[in-house]
Structure formats: C-alpha cells, structure tokens
Amino acid sequence: MTNRHTDRPALAIAIMIIAVMVLVAMNACVKLIGPGYNAVQVTFIRNLIAAFVLFPFVMRDGGIASLKTRRPGLQLLRSLSGIAGVTCYFYGVQHLPIGEVTVISQATPLFVAALAVPILKESVGWRRWSAIVVGFVGVIVALGPVGQIGLPGLVVVAGTLLWAVTILTVRTLGRTDSPATTTFYYMVLGTLIAGAAQPWVWKTPPSDLWILFVAAAVFGAAGQLLIAHALRIGEASIVTPFNYTAIVWGVAVDFFLWNVFPTVWTLGGAAIITLAGLYLFRREAAVKEKS
Numbered sequence: 651m652t653n654r655h656t657d658r659p660a661l662a663i664a665i666m667i668i669a670v671m672v673l674v675a676m677n678a679c680v681k682l683i684g685p686g687y688n689a690v691q692v693t694f695i696r697n698l699i700a701a702f703v704l705f706p707f708v709m710r711d712g713g714i715a716s717l718k719t720r721r722p723g724l725q726l727l728r729s730l731s732g733i734a735g736v737t738c739y740f741y742g743v744q745h746l747p748i749g750e751v752t753v754i755s756q757a758t759p760l761f762v763a764a765l766a767v768p769i770l771k772e773s774v775g776w777r778r779w780s781a782i783v784v785g786f787v788g789v790i791v792a793l794g795p796v797g798q799i800g801l802p803g804l805v806v807v808a809g810t811l812l813w814a815v816t817i818l819t820v821r822t823l824g825r826t827d828s829p830a831t832t833t834f835y836y837m838v839l840g841t842l843i844a845g846a847a848q849p850w851v852w853k854t855p856p857s858d859l860w861i862l863f864v865a866a867a868v869f870g871a872a873g874q875l876l877i878a879h880a881l882r883i884g885e886a887s888i889v890t891p892f893n894y895t896a897i898v899w900g901v902a903v904d905f906f907l908w909n910v911f912p913t914v915w916t917l918g919g920a921a922i923i924t925l926a927g928l929y930l931f932r933r934e935a936a937v938k939e940k941s
Contacts, residue, residue: 662884666892669876674752674899676869677743678907679862688851689741692866693733694844696740699867700874701837707875708837711830719835720826728819728832729839731812737844738809745802749912752900753792753920754806756893759927760785761814763934769818778933785926792919829878887935894924 680692719725742751760782766772774782789810793803823832855863880889897920904910912920 658883659885659888662880662889663892665876665880666884666889667895669873669880670893670896671899672869672876673873674748674896674903676866676873677739677748677751677900678903679866679869680740680743681748681908683744683855683859683862683866685744687853687855689737689744690844690847691851691853692740692863693737694841694848695863696736696867696870697733697837697841697844699864700871701841703868703871704833704837704874708830708834711828713830716828716830717834719823719831721823724819724823725827725832725835726839728816728823729836729843731815731819732836733840733843735809735812735816738805738812742802742806742809745800746806747900747904747908747910747912747916749897749901749904749910750792750803750916751806752896753912753916753923754789754803755810755813756897756920756923756927757785757789757807758810758813758817759890759930760789760923761811762817763930765814765818770822775933775937778930781926781930781933785923785930788919788922788926790919791922792916794913794915887931887938891928891931894927897924 676696680696683692739751739755742754763774763778764782767774789807793799793807820832901912904912
C-alpha cells in the first residue's frame with residue numbers, strides 16, 4: 651500500500667512552492683506598510699487577524715477536546731519564541747530588501763540541527779556539522795563585509811535563531827500535543843504577548859493601510875495552511891527543500907516593486923546557505939533510512 655505521505659509528491663511540491671510565494675507576498679505587504687509602524691504592532695495585527703482565519707481549521711482538525719495541553723510551559727515558550735522571531739523578521743523586512751532577509755532566514759534548518767544537539771540530545775555526525783559550519787559562513791557572507799553589517803541584519807539572524815527554537819519546541823510538543831493544540835495556543839498566547847506591548851507602540855493606521863495589514867495576515871495564515879497540507883501529502887525530505895524557492899520570489903519582488911537587485915554578497919551567501927541546507931537535508935534523510 652502506498653504511504654499517504656508519498657502518494658502525491660508532485661502536488662505536494664507544487665503546493666509548497668505556492669505556499670512560499672504566498673509568504674513572500676506577506677513580506678511584501680509588511681514592507682509596503684513601512685517602518686513607520688513598529689514591527690511589534692504589525693506582528694500583533696497579523697496574528698490577531700490570522701487567528702480568526704485559522705481557528706475554523708483548528709476546530710476541524712482537532713475540535714474542542716484537542717485544546718487541552720499537557721505542556722503549558724512549553725506552549726508558552728513556543729509562543730514567545732515564535733512571536734519574537736516573526737517580529738524580528740518583520741523588522742528586517744521593513745529595513746532591508748526582502749531577498750536579503752529571505753536568504754538569511756534560510757539558515758533556519760542549520761540552526762535547528764545545531765541546537766538539536768544540546769536541546770534534544772540528538773547526535774550529529776561530522777558531515778552534518780561541516781554543512782552547519784559552511785551554512786553559517788554563508789550567513790556571514792550574506793550580511794555583507796565586516797564593518798558594514800547593520801542592526802537590521804543582526805536582528806534577522808536573531809529571528810532565525812528564535813524560529814529554530816520554535817521548531818524544536820514544536821517537535822518536542824508533538825510527542826504529547828496535537829498540531830491543532832499547538833496552533834491554537836500559539837494563536838491565543840502569541841496575540842496576547844504581542845498585544846501586551848501595544849500601549850507603548852500602537853499607532854492607528856489610516857483606513858487605506860488596513861488593506862495591507864489584513865492582506866499580510868491572510869497571506870500568513872494561508873501560507874501556514876498550505877505548508878501543513880504539503881507536508882501532509884508529501885514526504886518532508888522531498889517537499890521541504892523547495893522552501894529555498896523563497897529566495898527567487900524574494901529577489902523578484904524586490905526587483906519588480908522596488909527596482910532593487912541583490913548584492914554580490916547576498917547572492918554568494920544564498921548559494922552557500924542553499925547548498926549547505928540541501929546537503930544537510932540529504933544527510934538527515936540518509937541517517938533516517940539507516941536507522
């Protein structure tokens with residue numbers, strides 16, 4: 651019998667590519683909103699609206715009974731790291747080309763592999779450590795020449811690290827809580843966490859700008875749903891590498907909307923990070939097959 655995760659790989663790949671395009675569209679909306687609005691406020695509005703979009707799907711997949719968690723502390727950590735990571739990304743998008751932010755964010759699997767050793771006590775061989783080190787060199791290259799590295803770039807690196815922590819907490823929560831449970835708590839706790847900062851950062855947007863805020867939230871929610879569906883009908887080792895197509899879409903959006911083309915440093919970093927990430931995926935798949 652064909653495994654349900656591998657029976658439609660072509661469709662899963664197509665859905666993943668579309669999901670990545672949708673998430674780049676979300677970043678474009680955030681950039682159009684501009685740095686005049688604090689990234690924490692943008693994150694709060696995005697999360698609040700996305701919660702309403704995602705809630706029916708959470709109820710469909712798990713129902714009320716699935717909303718009880720066995721790990722409330724870990725759910726809180728997942729929400730904190732997730733919200734902080736998204737805020738860092740949005741800050742980066744507001745101040746840097748989307749392509750550059752996308753390139754740096756592609757180092758997330760490298761951070762996950764490195765942090766899995768002390769956090770999850772996973773064993774990582776010298777080949778995967780070599781890929782991780784090379785990938786980190788790619789991040790440094792993408793940031794630009796030493797001495798010209800600015801705060802936005804460093805914030806994006808911090809966001810990538812935080813998102814890696816988020817992925818590891820989700821992986822741990824998967825042992826006791828359903829995906830619907832984790833999604834629900836992220837929606838609720840994430841909105842409350844970002845909402846707590848609004849008295850200090852809130853700036854009421856004009857009516858025409860609300861369209862971009864809503865679009866960013868809907869694109870974000872749609873991207874999450876599409877990625878979840880792609881991973882449901884396709885093997886992760888086959889589907890996940892197509893996340894790197896985000897670099898192409900990010901560069902394209904920069905060029906067509908802002909007439910910005912990536913620097914040699916960004917392109918070089920993109921090549922190094924992508925090759926290191928793809929090699930890491932291949933090695934992890936090989937290790938899983940052996941075990």
